[in-house]
Amino acid sequence: MKRPLTHRLLALAGSVALGLAGAVALAGPAQAHHTEISGIADCQPDGRYLIKWTVLNGNWEGRHAQITGLKSSPADAVEGLLNEAISANTDGAGPAGTIVGTQLVPGSTTSATLTVDAVWFDPDEENPKQVHPNTDSGVAKIEKGDRLVPLDGKCVPTPRCVDAASAEYEHTFDGPKGEATVAVKGDLPLCEGGSQDFLLVSYYAPSNTATWPQYSLDHAVGTIDKDTRKVELKVDVPKCFTQVDLVWGGERELLNPMTANGPRYNNKKLGSPGAPGNRSKGVPGWYNGGTGKCTAPAAKFVPSCDGTVTVHVSNDGKYAADFTIAYGDTKKTVTVAPGKSDDSVKVPAGAGEIVVTEQGKEVGKYTWARPADCPLPTMKVESTCDSFVLKVSNPENNLPVQAVATYGSQEKKVTVAPGATETVTFTAGSATTAKVVFTGYDFELVGKHIKPSTGCDTLPQTGTKITTYVISGLLLVALGVGVFMLARRRRLNLTEV
Secondary structure, X not given: OOOOOOOOOEOOOOOOOOOOOOEEEXXXXXXXXXXXEEEEEEEXXXXXXXXXXXXXXXXXXXXXXXXXXXXXXXXXXXXOOOOOEEOOOOOOOOOOOEEEEEEEEEOOOOOEEEEEEEEEEOOOOOOOOEOOOOOEEEOOOEOOOOOOOOOOOOOOXXXXXXXXXXXXXXXXXXXXXXXXXXXXXXXXXXXXXXXXXXXXXXXEOOOOOOXXXXXXXXXXXXXXXXXXXXXXXXXXXXXXXXXXXXXXXXXXXXXXXXXOOOOOOHHXXXXXXXXXXXXXXXXXXXXXXXXOOOOOEEEEEEEXXXXXXXXXXXXXXXXXXXXXXXXXXXXXXEEEOOOEEEEEEEEOOOOOOEEEXXXXXXXXXXXXXXXXXXXXXXXXXXXXXXXXXXXXXXXOOOOOEXXXXXXXXXXXXXXXXXXXXEEEEEEOOOOOEEEEEXXXXXXXXXXXXXXXOOOXXXXXXXXXXXXXXXXXXXXXXXXXXXXXXXXXXXXXXXXXX
């Protein structure tokens, strides 16, 4: 039978000064076989230190201990230790049993002390009894600056988000492609309720430098908030002189147009030296470039039946367009304002090919062709016993027309002026039709010779009227012969009587 111990055992009170996350301080035991106290501290996001206190049973002859009292400095509550039992390690292998408690202390804490009161119980009895009715207590303390636990009082709240009013950003920018990205700098999002807009805008420009006026072609807006840490922006870029800007702000910041004496984005452009553009780091968020004046030239050609052509030029661009209209040895220049047109150039008939250019680029090319609605030449026919007459007419406001008339083996050519009529006469023959074709036309006219029904049985008259006289004489001779024969017959008849 073991002899009961009558003396109190002093429980080692360890006082541990705690420091940076993960640091551990060990306070040596008052006696080698008594409890030991250690602690580690970790700075929490809310700005307080979380201390984890570990109490070890000193394995005093196989007895287990129970914590009966705690005293801490700072006085913040220690959870998980009071009235808890600490088992004993009776096999002699490894450390004695342990128990862990926690304590939250202010972030300004520079030292921490824990005093533990404990009693031991004899494990050999069926009903363990306290070795001694009283409890020893002790204090161990580690001050600020201990090389193991630099508890420096500098634990501050860790931010979980970034206030939009102070957030910093980083960006990329490709002006010629019209592309940009903007992201919150660091790992934290914007705080709830905060947001920031960014604008990417492309402009038509009068040159490849910063000149005015400029007119917006396209723009895009992206918003960064608690759920969106990065935005990607894309705009169409003019295929001519242009300016592209990446701007701090949203739709309300858009300037359109930008005029010579009007407002500018200035330091609102990301990457600028001043606020707010300097709150984003990256390449300068502006670009001037491109080639060619931002015009939208077009040309139409309106032919007339008289061979002339009216050249209609228009400009739907943003800046005045200078058109060059060339035909033959002639060149004419016409300046057309944005959104306007001009049809003052009328090319004369027979000028040949017409070429329209703007900024040295061909806009249109045309050679006169007869409009489909031009009136066609006409023909009238007159027939006599000995002639076939064709009267060919050309309507007014037409070009002069060349006509080739064919009748049997006969062929005649005439040129008919606009509004005029030309007469072609053929000697009537056995052919019954005549054909007229026109140079430059894909049609022909056909006329039919209709001989008069009367008055065409006698020979044609030439010189004096000898035929008439001959016929008259022959008729008189015949008449005389008749009278003679009649008279002779009567005489014979009278003789017989």
